[in-house]
Amino acid sequence: MKEIRGPAIFLAQFLRDEPPYDRLDTIADWVASLGYKGIQVPSNDARCIDLDLAAESQDYCDELAGRCAERGLAITELSTHLQGQLVAVHPAYDELFDAFAPAELHGKPAERQAWAVEQMEKAAIASRRLGLKACASFSGALMWHLVYPWPQRPAGLVEAGFAELAKRWRPILDVYEDNGIDVAFEIHPGEDLHDGASFETFLEAVDFHPRANILYDPSHFVLQQLDYLGFIDRYHERIKAFHVKDAEFRPDARTGVYGGYRDWAERAGRFRSLGDGQVDFRQIFSKLTHYGFDGWAVLEWECCFKHPEQGAAEGAPFIADHIIRPTPYAFDDFAGGSEDEGKIARALGIEN
Template sequence: MADAPKHPIKGPAIFLAQFASDVAPFDTLENIAGWAAGLGYKGIQLPVDPRFIDIDTAATSKDYCDELAGVCAAQGVEITELSTHIQGQLVAVHPAYAPQFDGFAPAQFAGKPQEQAAWATDQVIKAGQASRHLGLDVAVGFSGALAWPYVYPWPQRPAGLVEEAFAELARRWMPILDAHDAVGVDYAFELHPGEDLMDGASFERFLAQVKGHKRANILYDPSHFVLQQLDYLAFIDLYHDRIRAFHVKDAEFNPTGRQGVYSGFETWENRAGRFRSLGDGQVDFSAIFSKLTQYGFDRWAVLEWECALKSPAQGAAEGAPFIARHIIEPTPFAFDDFASGSTDLEQIRKMLGVKA
């Protein structure tokens, strides 16, 4: 039996990407931090968004990062991680998707995928440096994708296509991972359909290509595994030593005679697999929090709100107490310690029937 962890999971926290806008209270760091604190959140996962953080300044100035942390502290929250999901996506984009991702980069790079990738790489590296200035040891985001259009092998994939795709993905990420290593910050990839890192097998393939890089880690989000019909509890058993971040996000999978896992042509509301607000889906969060606690995970539990039915306002309001209810205070002793007694080697040998 594993030793009990010393600290509970931190939380509740909330990922701000789905709430950021140009309308108050979602338009500035001070305003959105105050909004989150007012709902009972203790932490905010901050997207690298110019409304909230100047990443160029944050990468070079600890004083500036101290100011950001001070703004958050004054509102009653702290920054849990910096998110470069948007930028990480652009590190590797298949040409089929390039037009759709044009808006993810500055306008001057529109239609220029190589320039977009270079900009994105620089942004992700700077987010690692800013994380260190903020006193954080993990950043989160997406991997991008080169092989995703070929995920279902029809027509048959040419031999070596997947291998070369992951080799190229590794070539693009190695400088980023090395830069993160230089400042002592992990990068936790959110395993997500649409990214080449979408499940345990694809993560292992990537990890082999980056030679087991210690900074290549996982943002655990069970909702994506429900939609893939992957065992999200066994996943923790397999990869707990690489899980550095946690999105608390619910989902449900209701296959019918008309559709199953591949139902992406339908609207989110009408898909067999769809995201739900916390408690409205099928994810067994009691089991997840128990298993993460068992393995000593003591980082932040961060709500990511995405729901096909419920409003973001209601989802956010319900999320903080939901997470708080699931956080486990680890026990410092075994429940049957009361029945223990003092023993010595001689007594133990007698109990075993072994002669002295």
């Protein structure tokens, strides 16, 4: 067994235009002071990284990693969630998703998609230069507006949708293969890869590409009422990244899974700070350790009640307390004996 690394923290939800949250160096000082050992870096945010330069310059990547190391931090993964989202966007969402791209691309979906693909490819090269193993991302969605089969979907629609999604992602996955980096798709509502079944369909469409993998975040499974522990048993070989995020699902006579268009605090399914929700992290860390996951346990803070600074401060010790140091010993070693072929044969009642 291998040991999960951590605690780490995803910076995206904490960046803002005031110190110490406005620059990589100062926000790194802050998270290090809280006890974090790693940071997941949003590759779209120039306050953290110049992705274009990172894809071009080994010296820049070495300097960036060195600045983090001076603070006792490692870069765990680059996040390309926003760029990955733009690889596949249904026209109904074009205007809303324009916010994920530079202003000069707004209203230009074809150019925006080409930019997103280029960004994904640059992130693969930058990840290699930084010595990383995986890149966190979203798949985007062509079919999310069709997730509920009403009106009835015409025969072949889902197959055609996944074929198009695979057509867009296969060349990107090949670039990641060339650079030795896994794409860890966060399985997430709003994405065409939103549960195990949709991931399997995509995986088949890309011919089981070795770089098509999973970012495991149990909070999204709580909100979908999916077996998040069984998910690890089924897909552990493809889990390459891990967001430690809590959630709760409390349906009543007013709202359930779909949430009734309510704000987060009024929904039945809500994201919570670590320890405030319903996720069984003891079992999650046990299962991931059992299956040999040696990636980072990364806090993603999203809570409708608690202040982010409190959530971050509580998150580091919470994760550290759940990381299991694998034992090289069996608990009953004291009662065992040395290997003896004769003893083994006699125990089995066979001739030696």
